[in-house]
Amino acid sequence: MIAKTAATDLPVPIRPGVKVPDPGTEQATLGPRDLRPLGQILLEDGAVSHGDLLKATVMRGRQNVPLGQILLAQGWVTEESLTRALTRQWRTSAVDPLTMPPDSRLIDRLGPAFCLKNAILPWRRVGGVTFIATSRPESFQTLQTILPTGYGPVRMLLCSESAIHQAIISLRMTSLTRRAETSVAAGESCRSRNEGSIARFTILLLSALAFLAVAAPVGLLSVLTGWAMLTLLAGTILKLAAFKAVLRQKAEDAADQTLIATGLKTQPEMLTALPVISVMVPLFHESDVAGKLLGRLARLDYPRELTDILLVVEATDPITSAALKGVRLPHWVRVVTVPPGPVQTKPRALNYALNFCRGDIVGVWDAEDRPDPDQLHKIARGFAFAAPDVACLQGQLDYFNPRSNWLARCFTIEYASWFRANLPGIAKLGMIVPLGGTTLFFRRDVLEQLGGWDAWNVTEDADLGVRLARRGWRTELVDTTTDEEANCRALPWIKQRSRWLKGYAMTWGVHMRQPRKLWQELGPKRFIGFQIQFLGTISQYLLAPVLWSFWALSLGLPHLLREPLAHLWGGNAIAMLFTLFVASELIGMAINLWAVRGEKHRHLRIWVPLMHLYFPLGCLAGWKAIYEVVTNPFYWDKTAHGVFDETEVAETLVAVPDDARIVPMLGDIGNTKGSSFVMADISAMETAAPAPPLSVVEDDVAHALASADASGSDGVHHAVPQIKVVADMPIGDRQRMLG
Template sequence: MARHAARKPLGQILHERAAVAPGDLLKALALRERQDVRLGDILLAHGWVRDTDLMAALASQWDASVVDLEAEPPDPRLIDRIGAAECLRHAMVPWRRVGGTTIIATARPEDFLGLRHTLPATLAPFAMVLAPEREIHAALLAQRQTGLIRAAETRVPPAESCRTRNEPRLARIALTTLAGLALGLWVAPMAVFGLLVFWAVLTLAATNALKLAAFLAEVIGRARDRRCPRPPAAAIARLPVVSILIALYREDDIAARLVARLAKLHYPRELLDVMLIVEEGDATTRAALNRACLPGWMRIVTVPNGPVKTKPRALNFALNFARGSIIGVYDAEDAPHPDQIHTVVRRFHDRGPEVACLQGVLDFYNPRTNWIARCFTIEYASWFRSLLPGLARLGLVVPLGGTTLFFRRAALERLGGWDAHNVTEDADLGVRLARYGYRTELIPTVTEEEANCRILPWVRQRSRWQKGFAMTWGVHMRDPILLWRQLGAWRFFGFQVMFLASLSQYLLAPVLWSVWVLTLGLWHPLSEMMGAGPLIALSALFLASEAITLVVAAWAVRGRKHRFLLPWVPVLNVYLPLGTLSAWKAMYEVITCPFYWDKTAHGLFDTDPTDAPVPVPVRR
């Protein structure tokens, strides 16, 4: 310990070597006092020091050698003794075994003393050498790439992942169900059609009851928050590092704009760890990012090819390389509010560890493109400004939105990250968070993205979401009794309504549309089965459901920014039926291609007015 106390400070060594300007060094030292980050990372993030100069200074400070891992790769057998993922977590790699001593190459020499006590005792004793973190990552990938990518595909336990679904069995069930319905409609058409109407009406009542309850909970909750605001929280002593994961695939048309938008975030650059995740075979996106001149706080993570190519698989792989204690997720077309990361950090600081996820509000920056864009904006406003906050206030499962998500890293890793085979990994993760006792909260910070405003792409995108909802429901209902125990009765029924009933509504919408003819006095298969009383009750339910949808939508767009959309709220009656087309497409794909990711094209109507160029520091 005495030797450690007498060690010459890194800043002094850099100053003596003239490796950093005195003014930059003073600013870095001041930043380190209030941030949970190393001095070297601050200097590198701002481009105030070269990587080679920093490593030479660290070698002098710790009296250690710097090794070239590219010229002298580590021993893969030693990596297997510790585990590649564990090596990545600590930015180190076992390099050689010489004379009975295991030599560890690390980018964090200050952590070596504590680290060696966590390593396998059979490898002791240990000695330290230094290597840049990027070289350690590259060496681990070169040696154990296949293992890391397979781990990314299977991080979630089999019982909680849709990768273990029995496709032949599911196909048989689906075909048997369709055959049974066809036979029933031929043998007893009135009974079968009546059963379909009953289920459609039941799910209609359930979904609208949940929508109304969530809406009232949010309205009342906001009023209560205004009357009794929370007391100001204690100041944050040291700001944490936040890693932002952004999965890109064939995004050459939006990469430069994404870099410019992220550069507007106000969070300190040395505490931002932005990871642009690119598939190995996606040369166009990587070339576009190289043209964008990435600053030091952004880096590219290349995901090796594999049998599954999905966003959650890419996120799982990149999670190994993240430096932050908070993990955020953005989409390629996102334009987050500049103060968003500060809002996230403050909320996590104010809440206990049971709040493991924060969901931001999603909005669109092209709502005036056409009528689909306007309706999509209204739908998103209802979902993110009313329904999701209301579900959180009611203590129900919150199906996450896929972007502007932030997690406590410890909780995310405990759950195994994302299900690499689920095409709505966000909604699935929201359910698993609830099952493990964590809470999700909505935060009043907005990320704008591009509205999908062409009919066929809209149907394809919506079908992927609905397919994922169906698969998520199927996965978590493998053991209904266990799910009931983990969620409790209230959240269990909320889960059924949110996933099963809402999907049933889209699938059976034509059945409900046919019932409208009864209100017009026309003949219907149920004409003889329904008297005046049931017909009046059914008409009242239909009118009430329409009123709830319109009232929630109008309330959600009442603000100054969205007020121009109020006259378009009634058009939702024309827009929402598109979901029936996508739902039947989704059911077909659940059987034929469950893991197919129907990608949404971005940058086609990209008219964000805030996209003026922003100067970003260049890596030195």
């Protein structure tokens, strides 16, 4: 529904006795604020208890967060009550966009993404003044400085954040979904691939290979063998260099810890305030995982008022929607429903959900993830001490079911080697870091500059790692672990690995469209590394049978290339070939043994020699990937979760307050019962019963401590001295802390 034009809108009384500013004046400002603190107003309304207010006050003393945000995050106040109290404090009015829709043209002038990011809703223009609803009144003055030139005078209204989201979704859903699909420039996106050209090239290549296999089989096999050996040698050298860099870094870290332990060096302190961190969790057909996921998230010990979890659900996924429909979520967990579109992929869902994130740091977890409880603390600290050019922090991934079967053991060994030896070493060498699909955290402004994820790439994480490097940004590994479920059934494993390899192939093809430009942006070292990491990896999976065929020589069996190799390289040709094979295997085994040396995976050491029996599955996945690159490039082969976690101890959410809201699905956001207060009359609200004196709240220390111990909320532990400080403060300081 589109609002009427400004000419037909009736004047809106912002507050009795306050006139609408003259259109010709400068930016409209707010009238005098209510001098009473927000906490006192909430007490007057009976919207918050004395004990909860005191606990929130203590938390506010530790975090640079508005009092209302703390109360909401902890479930101690409702959105409706908070908005009503803010209208009194800021002497303005509230608007319900569901009953009084905004003018969509005003949204278009700023852009839906800008409005969502800043939690504002350009409502209507009346008498030359633009009324903008916000859920963050404390930031409204700063917002005015970044509005487009010529936007004219503005006036602030208040509205809950969920109502703002729903209003913009209802009016500009198509715009947001199209932006999610095309946020990456066409030249760097898989969506601009030429299907006809790829099909013709594939047919031509296969025809040429078939002809050579008949006309010159020795020549063809020689070329393939040479390329396979070259990529094997290059990959082994890179792996060895990365491992050496990791060992050097480990030695430096150990030396630093020794100096800190002996008092010769101090641990750097984080002086900046903890940031708000948003984490998106894409869900698809996750009926068995949804409940367990919420229990895992409840283990996080990051302050709830700084935690923003978005469960991202596809509108075409009734399974997950049904699983979440009746679940009561805490206020720091929200559901974002992604509208249908021409492609349905994880990166498209992430791009859409990114609009609704609150934090300056944005992360991604998968549905089956079990992040370390202190993971967000480590991420906040990591960014606080990171260099300005570090845009991404990648955590380590591990598996919680390595004992399920042989395939799970091999997968766990591979992951341990990748995340503990390979990736950290590659990062230290300054090479491109192919990101993992989860436990990723970004500076939001950088992520938005890059256009987010390529919605058409099925290995969006690796592609994003390349684009970060091309723009001069770096990725660092952080010492925090997320446990996942090892995909340890043969066919699902092949499907998952084929999707990864298909994405690698598509990523290589996209970025090699302009090789000279790529060389200039990456530099020689990273350009060569890119070829080894992507083209070399794909080649090793596809050509593995060519190399395996030479093991026949060790059994005395004939081989088509025995004589040509001896003629080309002399009598030592076979010995040189086997030296490369054995050296590569031994280096890989040594790194694998080092990666599983810890207590958690020490039992896997005896399985390391059998890893070479694990990789034939990868060869099948590689050829499946190439087939799908041609026939079905954007198909997302879904990995089933919750299959091998039967032994997991049941985890449940911490107690959720009675006023916690039901999960808001698309179309329900902001449509809460009793939210029909529109242009609330302040004089009517001031008839509420008076609250107790402020001293009563401050003296109720025993009640607050008992409630704090029962809730276990972060920011309240060990708070006895801080509560005493609150009670001893001068009245002016106490009022400021109360909002």
